[in-house]
Amino acid sequence: MNAYEWVEITLFFVVLLALIKPFGTYMARVFQGERTFLSPVVVPCEKLIYRLCGVNRDEEMGWKRYAWDMILFNLVLFVALFAMLLFQHLLPLNPQKFPAFTWPLALNTAISFVTNTNWQAYSGETTASYFTQMVGVAVHNFVSAATGMAIVIALVRGFVRRTTSLLGNFWVDMTRATLYILLPLSLVAAPVLVSQGVIQNVSAYKTVSLLQPASYDKPKLDTRGNPLMDAKGNPVTESDTVSEVTVPMGPVASQEAIKELGTNGGGFFNANSAHPYENPTPLSHFLEILLILLIPGSITYTFGLMVGNTRQGWALLGVMLLVLVGSFAVLQGAEVSGNLLVTRLGVHGANLEGKEVRFGLAGTSLFEVATTGTSCGAVSAMHDSLTPIGGMIPMSLILLGEIIFGGVGSGLYTMLAFAVIAVFVAGLMIGRTPEYLGKKIEVREMWMSILTILTAGIVVLVMSGIAMITPSAVASMANPGAHGLSEVLYAFASMANNNGSAFAGLSANTNFYNLLGSLAMILGRYVPAVAVLAMAGSLAEKKYVPPSLGTLPTDKAPFALWLTLVILIVGALTFFPALSLGPIVEHLAMLGGN
Amino acid sequence: MKDIKPAILIFIAFTGICGGIYPAVVTGVASVLFPKQAGGSFITDKSGRVVGSRLIGQPFSGPKYFWPRPSATTDFGYNPMGSGGSNSGPTSPDYLKAVADRVKALKDSGVSNGAPADLVQASASGLDPHITPESARVQIPRVARARGMTEEALLKLVASYTEDRQFGILGAPRVNVLALNLALDKLAP
Structure with missing residues (x-):
């Protein structure tokens, strides 16, 4: 990295860290129903929505009803989007006269956006009408992110509340997340993006x-x-x-803002955030990375405030930062060293295949780790063309379970499941009672945590295995050998963990990937979500255990380091064999010169 | 099906707010504050004819123009309807052959001392409007010969079309190929 890049990257983290406390505080006030500076404007809208929709905002729910309402709402979202895609040709705002989506593609796309994955087996500019983009997928960008936030807030209440079965009201939490957090921020971010050159119109191409x-x-x-x-x-x-x-033209900026902010990642154009109309300048690039990390980072502070000890939040943020910065260093190092096989042809400089000039190398590397550490999945470089070790970094960040900042809401709840496991394992090793945040960790919490962290991993390995023995699935690979395996592994990792980025050489618009991938996205989203809510229900019913000499302090650096180790060990044990057959073999082949 | 009513009604409410009001407000604000950018940053010539967009690269070949980066868009290079990268893996034999061919073509055009990476490796969008300043400089002798200009004049032109990092820190220095070639046509048609 040159001196400018050091300054750029440092500046980024300074800005991010400076925003965490104020924004985290604001989100805590929103979810606890306190007054904020937006209340005079938003409260009337909020009340009107509850009245029109028949929601009693003072009515609290137990975990089962909370989970049921979440699933019911997602079902409605799915049916609506699926229908919208199947009947795209009949709907307005379609100046290019695009035909309907085929049903397997519509199914995959609808599930993809409802589950906050935004895996795209289609190219926006040649497939999706403005209506589909604006009224269809962009709405899901908001509500799927709000769903994630509602779930994590219910889990935090589970830790905070004592001897109750009530976790809050799903509709209220979801509505507040949208009206107070996602919508105002998008309204500010979108015009700033336009000022840089992101387009925003409904003209014909x-x-x-x-x-x-x-x-x-x-x-x-x-x-x-x-x-x-x-x-x-x-x-x-x-x-x-x-x-x-x-x-191509379109209402891009309005979608771009929420696409990053809600860690959705579904591009308006096929090239996603590498497209000059989605991401025209280094400043828009910087802002987009910031939008991706802002909510997942700040919500750790919200968590700390709500459980009454902000150091608990900082400890989790520390784990996230440590892994993110480490991943950035490896990715950046690999790309600067370049591709030996290309260098040998007389090319000098870093690996620039699949990268844009304007973002610079360090900025690009930062975007790629941010988008895969979170479940965003927008890309400003093509991950398929990264060096073998470089490409292994985004894949590994996804495989860790989307917890390095993670998805909006889903990142923190998965991280909390890891924390529960870390506390339990530490308890076994040093003979202390497993307690976290004053709640005893027992069999039920362990079961739910394990379901939360292992579901996606099992799905990835089983489905990649099925792909390897299915000739039509193998035929979708764009690159031969070890790299082809990486493409398939990345595809299922991305779908099961609701990321949405791809080693995009893979021809994914086939029945095999559309249908099996849909299943991966559903399992990867809803099994952990329901397990987390079940855990929240069980935690809320427990009594508070005051910390004693036998309690492991979870708000200090040793625990943060321990948690990091647990995360890395679980990831390595699950995926090392698969990674060695993909990127690691390819790296060795590159060094060997063939 | 308890709670199906709020599920459907809340979906409708948010479709109206996030899918209707929100993009409409952003479109309105954008068209008032930044009409040029919102419309696509198009460049017009003296007669008002659109000659391209600052942000969307165009294909150039032959000795008289500065060349952009290789493009892997569908059908043909720099096709705005088919944005995307090559998605070639780093060890793919086809990819390595393509790079070798580009390095050779560059050498045949008079670029010695190796090829700058961005001139032989395709961009992510396939529409990258920029090349690095180095990649512009290595093309100067060829363009100077073809247009009968001095290399000093071209060096000056390239320097004046080199954009620095944004605010001196963000991103990388770069040259907009379409803007540079338009200026070139004006200077020495």
Whole structure:
């Protein structure tokens, strides 16, 4: 890294850390129903929504009803989006006259956005109408993030409350998360992004003449539209000249803001945050990374405030920062060293395949670790073209379970499940009673924590295994050998952990990946979510155990280090064999020169 | 199906707020405060004709223009309707052959001492409007010969079209290829 990059990265973390306390405090006030500076504007809207929708905001729910309402709401979201995609051709705001989604693609896409995954087996600019983007997927960007926040707040209440079965009201928590947090921030962020060049309009696509017409080889098609092949099986081409191109338009900025803020990550365009209309300048890049990490980082402080000891929150944030910065260092190091096989051809400089010039190398590396440490999955570089070790970093961050900052809400609740396990294991090793935040950790909490942290891992390994023995799934790989395995492993890791980024060479719009992937996203989202709520219910019913000499202090550095180790050990034990067959073998092959 | 009513009604309410009012407000604010950017940062010539967007790269070849980065968009390079990278893995034989071919083409055009990475490796969007200042400089002798200009004049032009890091810190220095080539056409048609 050069001196400028050191300053840039340092500046980023200074800004992020400076925002955590004020923003975390604000979120705590929102979820505890206290007055905030937005109350004069938002309270009337909030009351109106509750009245119109028949929600009694003083009515509290036990964990079962909270979980049921969450699932019911997500079911409604799914049905609505699925229908919207299937009938896209009949809906308004479709200046390019895009046809309907095919049903497997619509199913996959609807589940993907409802589960906060935003895996995209389609290219936005050639498939999705403005209505689909704006009224369809963008709405889910808000509510899927709000759902995650509601769940984690219920879990925190489980720790805080004593001998009760009540965890709060799902509708109220979800509505507050949207109206007080996601919407105002998006309203501020979107115009700033526009100022940098992110587009925001509903015009038809524009035709632009090229300054210098370009000739290219066009594949010849037969009468049925299939590519013609010569005797050797190579495609037959003819020369063609292109003198004008079509430039896609759209309401991009409004979607871009919530896409990062809600750790959704579904791009308006196929190139996602690498597209100059989604991310035009280094400043927009900086802001987008900040938006990705802002809520998952600040909510650790919200947690600390709510449990009455902010150091509990800082300890978790410390774990996240440690792993994030370490991952950044490895990724940046690998990309600066470049691709040996390319360097040997007489190319000098770092690995720039699949990267944009304007962001700079360090900025790009920071975006990629932020987007995979959280469950965002937006990309400003193509992960498929990172060096083998570089590409292993985003994959590993996803495989750890989306806890390094993690998804909005889902990151903290998964991290808390890890903390419960760390407390329990430490308790076994040093003979202390397993307690966390004044609540005894017993069989039920352990079961629910294990379900939370292992579901995605099991799904990834089983489904990648199935893909490896399915010829049609193997045929989707774009790159041969070890890298092909990495593509498939990354795809299921991304879907099961609700990330949404990809080693995008994989042709994922096939029935196999659309359908099996849908299942991965559902299991990866709802099994942990319900398990967490069940744990919250059981914790809330327990009595408070005041800390004694036998209590392991969980708000100090030794525990943070221990928790980091537990996370890394669980990750390594689960995935090391798979990673050694993918990126690690490829790295060795690169060093060996073949 | 207890609570199905709020589930449906809240969904409708949020669709109205987040899918209707919110994008409409942002579109309105954007069109008042930043109409040019919101519309796509298009560049027009003297007669008002759109000649391209500052943000969307265009393909250039031949000796007379500065070349952009390789592009892996669908159908043809720099196709704005098919944004995306090559997604080539670092050890893919096809990819390595493509890079070797580009390095050779660059050498044949007179670039000695190796190729700058950005000129032989495709961008992430396939529409990257920029190249590094180094990549612009190595092309100066070729363009100077083809246009009958002095290298000093071109060095000056490239320098004036080099954007620094934003606020002196963020991102990387870069040259907008379309803007540079437009200026070139104006200077020595």
